[in-house]
Amino acid sequence: MSSMTVSNEIKKPYFGLTGGWLTFWVTVACATDMSLFGYDQGVFSGVVITRDFLEVHDLVGPEKTKTLSTVTAIYDVGCFFGAIVAFTIGEQLGRKKAILLGTTIMAVGAVLQAASFGLAQMFVGRIVLGIGNGINTATAPIWQTETSQLKWRGKLVIFEMMMNIFGFCLVNWINYGLSFVGGSIAWRFPLAFQFFFLIILWSTTPWLPESPRWLIAHGRQEEATVVLSCLEAKPIDDPFVIAQRNEIEYSVRYERENATRWRDLWKKKGNDSKTLRRLLLGAGSQFMQQFGGINIMSYYLPTVLMDSVGLSDTMARLLAACNALSYLVFSGLAVLLVERMGRRGLMLLSTFGQFFCFLVITILLRFSRVSDSGEKYASASVAFFFLYYGAFGIGMLGVPWLYPTEINSLPMRTKGAAVATATDWITNFVVVEITPIGIKNIDWKFWIVWTVTNAAFLPILYFLYPETANRSLEDMDEYYRSNPPLIVTKDPDAICRRRPQKYVQREEEEIERAAAAVDKRALSVGAVEHAEWASEIGEPKAANRNFYTLDISRIEYPRLQPLTPEPYLKETNMARQYLKPRAAPSDQTQSHAVDVSAVVEEVISAVRADGDAAVRKYSAKFDKWAPDSFKLSKADIDAAIAICPEQTIADIKEVQRNVRAFAEAQKNSLKDFEIEIQPGVHLGQKNVPINTVGAYIPGGRYPLLASAHMTILTAKVAGVKHVIGCTPPINGEIPHSTIAAMHLAGADEIFLLGGVQAVAAIAVGTETIRKVDFLAGPGNRFVAEGKRQLFGEVGIDLFAGPTEILILADETADPFTVATDLISQAEHGPDTPAVLITTCPKVGRETIDIVNKLLSVSGLSTADVAKVSWDAFGEVIVVDTMEELWELGDHYASEHVQVFTKSPRDALDRMSNYGALFLGENTCVSYGDKVIGTNHVLPTRTTARYTGGLWVGKYLKTCTYQEVTSPEASGKLGRLCGRAARAERFEAHARSGDLRANRHMGDDIEWIKKV
Structure with missing residues (x-):
């Protein structure tokens, strides 16, 4: 079998961009996507009051109000279904492919709308455009969140929402400018201009990095490590990069082990990670955004200003465009405040501002209807429409898009963001659908609805929403695994804006642990088979999964060197070539070693x-x-x-x-048994x-x-x-x-x-x-x-030590398989002996080469541990003959012995010292460790010379019994016992025999006479 090779050459990805510049280009793509979202939110506010558009689509007249609101709102239905598509297949596609799919669908919708000559075509175009936008808006915030450093994550997502308002602002000014042109260009050009954004997305997304968290969740650790390294502008083996990767892997493993099926989600109200609660909080933020009333303004502000306030068409368009500029400024403030005030603080401030503005608008419009100077009251209300946009822009604009990506766990992040986005769009549809009808039918009372909803949201935000600012995504997983109270104000850590100290400490310890592993100073847990670097006493602390210290102080322990076979090797003429010797034992002992x-x-x-x-x-x-x-x-x-x-x-x-x-x-x-060794003498054994x-x-x-x-x-x-x-x-x-x-x-x-x-x-x-x-x-x-x-x-059962693997191989062995199996045990801990003895130098050399490549470029999540073990305790030895192979293998007396030879079953006759044999390349130690059925509790540290592993017999006491049913036989045995015991000077023993010899054979015993 030919060996596989692994290339050492890794091309520089992303045109050599790293760190801030790479994050910048991810932000360009995500911000473009959200700018297009804002553009699409505002484009129809100018289109629906363009005379040519209304005539082409037969929407002229008050009786067409319902149809007009539906053709406007149907876009949101498309967005809802787009979010469902993201929910269904987004996790399989990944962040980049999902955005490219959404962008392509939007292009089709844009063409259909810009080229529309009938209501049916416009309906289809609006729905198709919405589907693409629903996919993109459910995905872009996740992509940005999962590729951003903690200190930038909130600001960048809020910046994207600022760019959303840039798109909204841009289209309002385009609509205002084209209103002076008139004709079909006044509405076809704004709809076609969407391709400006689509081209940018097609040009940037394909070459940018995929989310490292998505890559790890889908088993692509190597790519994820490269991405993390590039995003942080640090080497692949940097402790911070390793710590980040380990933290993500832990969260992925935990969520998979405790995964909740959808049907169980509703039955059990979530699992230990509080999946349902987190899902509802994320979706709830989007619900509150929409029922806070924003899309009354976004879709219909010119209409509202014309119908509710009484302004002219031109003035309504101009004020809408000016308002968009004001909106952009306030959304920019959110970038500065999102980390300082936190997500909770901004949402509370924003919602209170919205409540206040709607309350004043309601009062002013009420007086405008009953007062002789009603026009003044109506004009005064315009200021509060502007202020409403300011209140919304600093908080409820961006945070509800950020919050679902932070509050949901990694396996639920795509689904959670999609559910939140779907919630946004379906509630958006409801708001857009009812607004023209509400304004026409209940006039100023329509604004009472939004005053009440905003007032109701304040206690919900205050009591139920935990802070996510200044926390890593894995911090939130940790928080929900701690079984937090429903009312978040009961837990100070849940609402503080600073990162809680327990998370900071855990991260520092994880980085320190990773640094120790990279520097070959990893902690050793000593002589423990399958210890998996468990904690030093007890098990890991609540917030400390990967770096283990005693509570009394942060103490590291001296490395315990595994035993070698050398004390048991006699001088022989065996020729041995060490292609890779084990490292010399360290003479250094740390000064604070624990007894x-x-x-x-x-x-x-x-x-x-x-x-x-x-x-x-x-x-x-x-x-x-x-x-x-x-x-x-x-x-x-x-x-x-x-x-x-x-x-x-x-x-x-x-x-x-x-x-x-x-x-x-x-x-x-x-088998239990019983024998009769002579007439009337029965001996037996029971387990x-x-x-x-x-x-x-x-x-x-x-x-x-x-x-x-x-x-x-x-x-x-x-x-x-x-x-x-x-x-x-x-x-x-x-x-x-x-x-x-x-x-x-x-x-x-x-x-x-x-x-x-x-x-x-x-x-x-x-x-x-x-x-x-x-x-x-x-x-x-x-x-x-x-x-x-x-x-x-x-x-x-056993006094166990670090796990061991010995592979015996001839020229038929595949070096790639040998290397893979050696590493499979080296990941157990930093002091695991992994040894190859072979008769073929070529197999030995290729194995060493492949092991080093597997540890450096294969994306193995435990490579930091395995490398320490391999460098210190790995050996590759070449011997001349098969006889020497078996002899040296027996001297090692290893816990696990894999045999990769032409006739692997020869080991059954040629070897006697091993914990377990694994014969041929179709089996491996991992099978024995996990699934095949033989016991994995085995002797280590050369104790296989005299004992086997845990088995049924360890739990059984082999007990014997005896019965003598013949008096004559008892008497004869009594005579024999008396002589044998006296030869050993055990007189009392002898007398037990004398008694029966006297009783059954009539022997004259002097001591019996005296008694």
Whole structure:
């Protein structure tokens, strides 16, 4: 099989633009899109009062008012359906393709309108144009938001809405100027001028970067890393770039694991991320924008000024154009205020201003109808129409377009923005449809409606809307995972304009962790198989997923060097060539290293003395978790399972079928038996299950669902009567998938409790937690040390160390497969030995080359960890013969051994020291870790020389029994026992035999006579 190659050359993307210049061009595209949106909002206000347009489309006369309002509003129906299209396929297309699709559809609509000679054609053109605009307006704010730095995000989206008003302003002046020309050009040219914006969109969007968040959500990590690097103008391996990527990946994983189906959204009112609440808040902001009354003005301001105020056609057009300039100025103020006042503050200020303006307009128009000087009152109201635009422009213009992109989670961002946009357009349609009718039928009372709606929105905004300014998009995910109250004023962090300190601290720690990994100073969690760099004590703090420190201080730990085979290698004549030797062990030990043994001893002693109180104390300290009861109820478990996606449950069940089948075969290989070694002497053996087992399932960065299958399910197959499962909370929440796996595996009790305090509680017992006889499962090095200290008081499965992989390969091996599988284990942690022994130098050299490329250009999300491990502990060794290959492989005694040779099954006869064998390129260690059915709890650090891994037999006690039914046989055995015991000087033992020899054989025993 020929090896695959990976190119080292990466062309400079985006014409070499990075940082601010690249963001500038994304903003140009998005701002053009929103300028076109504003242009289309205003274009019909001048068109519908153009005489030639009305005559061509047979809309002259008061009886045509209803038709005129419909042909105007039908555009909003198209926009609504465009938003639904974005909702349906936008996430599959991506941000760029969706905008290009919308732009192309708008071009068709623009042609149909500008060339219209009949009402039907105009109807179709308006709908088609609306569909394209609906797609674009649902997508552009997301694209801008997801490609912008936090400090610029709000300003740029608000700037786009300022450009929306620029488009609105531009078309008002075009309409005003062309009103003096008259004829068909007065309305055809404004409709055709849309192509100015469309051409800019076609020219910029294709070469600009896709959203890095969308790329990561669709498995394109390599592209996402390049985009993040370009947007930040930093190298690809810069800690900040890595930290951003890791943060996005975590949010994507969390949302997928806790994804809510649409039908469940309404049944359960959302999941832990409060999906429904966030969706409604985003859509609600758009609803309030439209029912705040803006499109009464945008679509009909000249009509309103003519019909309600009594101005002439020319004066109405001129004032509308002047108002557009004023509108543009106020929208510009929003760019300066959006971060300083926050989203809440601007929406509240804007809505109050709208309420006040409509209140005054209502009063003035009321007096204009009943007063002799009514014209003065009507003229005075014009000022408040202008002020209304100012109030709207500083807040409710832009924030409702920004808010849905910030409040919704990544997997829901496209759908959430589309729902919000659809809400905008359907309510827009209602407003535009009823405005001419309302003004004609109820006159000044029509303005009471908008006064009341704006007044009603004020308490909704104040009590229900959290602040999103100065927060990253991932901060909002974190906030909603913390189960916040519905009334946001109860939580000061929810309404403050500054970024809450907990988010700042988390980001700093993530950057520090990424920097440590890049600089090869990554934290080691010590000798723990499958620790996945879990936290140091307990599990991750609520706001600290990726960088782990003790609560007492920010302490790093000395790296624990994995054992090498060298102490066990005797001098041989074996010729070995090291194409890549492991790095020399570091002599540096950090000065503030934690005494793990002492810390663990303290926790165990406290739990032993104080029981539940100590458990709660340490859980609160290390996991920020202290519920009334750590034990999950049946209702809790059922709810966790119900939230899990159907595919996740199906996958868990399929894996557990594999594990169960293999475990049952193991159990069936163990036979109870009884033999009669001589007449009347019966000897037997029984395999008796342990009564109670405690299984620890880690959480942390990578919740290990597979550990539930391997520990709990295997114990239940063995016949263990009572299995207690413990797993930590993740950020104060139930890890639903892990709980589902534990329950389906057969756990009799499940405790949401992590760290060494959990291990201590189930080992020694507390008031509410049952004492077990045996501990199983991986964990961080504090958990591992806890098991070591408790061994003897309880049984344990293994003393485990960092996970290991050894690949044995000849010339038939594919280097790309070898490299990929080595990296699959190196990502476990920064001290994972990944070793290749091969008889073919070419395979060795190509493997090294491909590993380095996979770590640098493949977009692997854990490359920072895997690179540290590979650089420090990776080895590639060339030997001369297959005999030497097997011999050296046996000396390594590795946890996982993959065999890529012409005859891989030879390893079954040629090797004896391994945790598990993986024969041939069609299998891999990842299968064993996750799905195939063999147990992944295996011996490490060369202990495979004398022990195997976790299996059914670990949960069984092989017990013997004996029975002597023949008195004669008992007497003969008594004589033999007396002689044998006295040879060892065990006189009391001998006398037990003497008694039976005397009783059954009549032997004369002196000591019996004396008694």
